[in-house]
Amino acid sequence: MKKQSILLIYTGGTIGMKEDPETQALKPFNFEQIQDEVPEIRKFGCEIDSVSFNPLIDSSDVEPSFWVKLCKTIQENYDRYDGFVVLHGTDTMSYSASALSFMLENLEKPVIFTGSQLPIGMLRTDGKENLISSIEIACARREDGHAMVPEVCIFFDSQLFRGNRTTKYSSENFRAFKSANLPPLAEAGIHIKYNKKIIIYPETWGKKLEIKTTLNTSVAVMKLFPGITDSIMEAILYNPEIKSVIIETYGAGNAPTSQGFLSKIKRSADMGKIIVNVTQCQAGSVNMGTYEAGLYLEKAGVISGHDITIEAAIAKLFFLTGYTSDFKEIKYLMSRNLRGEITLE
Numbered sequence: 117m118k119k120q121s122i123l124l125i126y127t128g129g130t131i132g133m134k135e136d137p138e139t140q141a142l143k144p145f146n147f148e149q150i151q152d153e154v155p156e157i158r159k160f161g162c163e164i165d166s167v168s169f170n171p172l173i174d175s176s177d178v179e180p181s182f183w184v185k186l187c188k189t190i191q192e193n194y195d196r197y198d199g200f201v202v203l204h205g206t207d208t209m210s211y212s213a214s215a216l217s218f219m220l221e222n223l224e225k226p227v228i229f230t231g232s233q234l235p236i237g238m239l240r241t242d243g244k245e246n247l248i249s250s251i252e253i254a255c256a257r258r259e260d261g262h263a264m265v266p267e268v269c270i271f272f273d274s275q276l277f278r279g280n281r282t283t284k285y286s287s288e289n290f291r292a293f294k295s296a297n298l299p300p301l302a303e304a305g306i307h308i309k310y311n312k313k314i315i316i317y318p319e320t321w322g323k324k325l326e327i328k329t330t331l332n333t334s335v336a337v338m339k340l341f342p343g344i345t346d347s348i349m350e351a352i353l354y355n356p357e358i359k360s361v362i363i364e365t366y367g368a369g370n371a372p373t374s375q376g377f378l379s380k381i382k383r384s385a386d387m388g389k390i391i392v393n394v395t396q397c398q399a400g401s402v403n404m405g406t407y408e409a410g411l412y413l414e415k416a417g418v419i420s421g422h423d424i425t426i427e428a429a430i431a432k433l434f435f436l437t438g439y440t441s442d443f444k445e446i447k448y449l450m451s452r453n454l455r456g457e458i459t460l461e
């Protein structure tokens with residue numbers, strides 16, 4: 117089999133940071149220093165090239181324009197490389213991986229996001245193993261020579277997840293990410309074991325990669341809590357600048373049953389806003405048919421987010437409302453499984 121070639125895209129994040137002696141705050145350093153810390157990169161049986169973003173950023177500074185830049189970098193290099201490893205801060209990694217899963221259409225090569233909780237220069241760093249295994253996964257082939265994981269993923273602490281299923285769940289454990297509604301696509305022990313039944317493979321290979329870079333960011337998230345005031349809800353639901361509202365509901369997609377609340381939702385939906393129901397629970401799905409409280413929302417025109425994560429829901433709305441302004445089509449596609457982001461019964 118031909119030697120695999122991988123492009124490492126270094127965007128910043130803790131993995132490549134070191135302490136500023138004056139302020140003691142972590143600041144990014146350049147990619148050559150990462151290579152010095154992980155000389156194994158040079159020993160891999162595949163060709164590894166790298167590009168660094170300028171400036172390198174803490175991922176709290178990620179903006180949709182950053183996703184566009186990342187997509188363009190992948191597109192420009194798509195024919196030359198067999199896989200891509202994106203070094204990215206953990207804070208917004210789930211948002212970026214979700215966004216790219218929608219923006220990269222006809223993806224047939226691995227795009228593996230990884231990073232670390234401890235900088236790569238530190239003795240107990242998790243960055244080395246995350247980086248090395250991510251490269252190995254990006255190189256992995258099926259017997260027919262096609263990519264083993266042709267998806268946008270996150271690899272962290274020995275687990276490979278579909279990117280749009282993840283949430284950063286710990287700010288300090290090495291196991292920083294969870295994919296509560298979908299098992300890992302692979303687990304790295306002595307061997308890397310792939311869960312091929314849930315990896316998504318294209319029906320036909322050889323399609324041209326397309327990137328969808330028009331995103332409409334007029335999305336708001338309204339998290340319900342007992343005591344949320346009418347004026348807060350109205351400021352979100354009736355705001356003319358907001359095109360879509362994600363309501364973070366309770367449990368299986370429940371919300372207050374009061375007439376006052378439901379009439380606000382109905383009025384907002386009648387104004388032409390896309391309203392999506394995503395549960396506040398970490399695991400499980402919205403099921404608006406289970407309780408009366410959910411049924412009312414459905415009647416008011418609210419779309420079920422099923423078991424989507426909040427990160428993926430935001431990314432999907434950015435993508436869909438950027439791609440079309442046809443209300444019916446957005447509603448329809450929102451409830452379809454486009455990139456493995458939801459489980460439909």
Ligand code: ASP
Nearest residue numbers: 129130174175205206207
């Ligand atoms: N603040 C950092 C970032 O997201 C945290 C990390 O990389 O783990 O860029």
